[in-house]
Amino acid sequence: MDDFDRKILREIQNDAALSLAELSARVGLSASPCWKRIQRLEREGVIRRRVTLLDADACGFGLTVFVGVRAREHTPEWLERFASAVSAMPEVLEFYRMGGDIDYLLKVVAPDVRSYDEFYKRLIKAAPLSEVTSRFAMEAIKSTTVLPV
Numbered sequence: 187m188d189d190f191d192r193k194i195l196r197e198i199q200n201d202a203a204l205s206l207a208e209l210s211a212r213v214g215l216s217a218s219p220c221w222k223r224i225q226r227l228e229r230e231g232v233i234r235r236r237v238t239l240l241d242a243d244a245c246g247f248g249l250t251v252f253v254g255v256r257a258r259e260h261t262p263e264w265l266e267r268f269a270s271a272v273s274a275m276p277e278v279l280e281f282y283r284m285g286g287d288i289d290y291l292l293k294v295v296a297p298d299v300r301s302y303d304e305f306y307k308r309l310i311k312a313a314p315l316s317e318v319t320s321r322f323a324m325e326a327i328k329s330t331t332v333l334p335v
Contacts, residue, residue: 187232187335190213190214190215190223191223191227191232192335193212193213193214194209194213194220194223194224194227195227195232195233195333195335196332196335197209197212197213198224198233198236199331199332199333199335200332202236202237206220206221239331242295246297247295247296247297248297248298249295249296249297249298249299249301249302249322249323250293250294250295250322250323250326251293251294251295251296251302251320251321251322251323252291252292252293252294252320252321252323253291253292253293253294253309253318253319253320253321254288254290254291254317254318254319254321255288255289255290255291255292255309255315255317255318255319256288256289256315256316256317256318257289257290257313257315257316258313258314258315258316259313259314260289264313264314267312267313268290268312268313269281271312271313272290272292272309272312275305275308275309277294277295277296277305278292278293278294279293279294279295280292280293281293288319302320306318306320
């Protein structure tokens with residue numbers, strides 16, 4: 187990855203809807219080489235996909251909850267069952283296997299506490315769990331998808 191690739195990535199992380207002409211001008215390349223670089227970065231998996239970011243509050247999801255889970259079991263079968271169930275839950279925006287005092291961390295959005303409680307009841311049915319801890323976000327001070335390339 188060279189400086190032009192990094193410039194392209196910085197620009198499209200901030201606005202993936204830029205026209206090829208605008209992007210090319212911003213990074214200092216003509217359109218054809220710029221497009222070829224984008225295609226290569228996609229083929230190599232550097233650019234995974236292009237999405238539109240929505241405002242959670244404006245869409246009615248004003249509650250963000252970070253859920254720590256301790257597993258009751260540590261078998262491949264348990265993990266498959268749990269990971270499959272959690273991955274299918276649309277409220278779960280992020281899902282990580284952790285090192286440290288919790289086994290899994292989920293970032294969950296919901297319209298309100300009642301909706302979160304309904305999610306919680308589905309979560310604890312997904313697989314046998316040892317402990318579930320919910321931490322409610324009061325304010326998002328920084329939230330970004332931009333990597334510092």
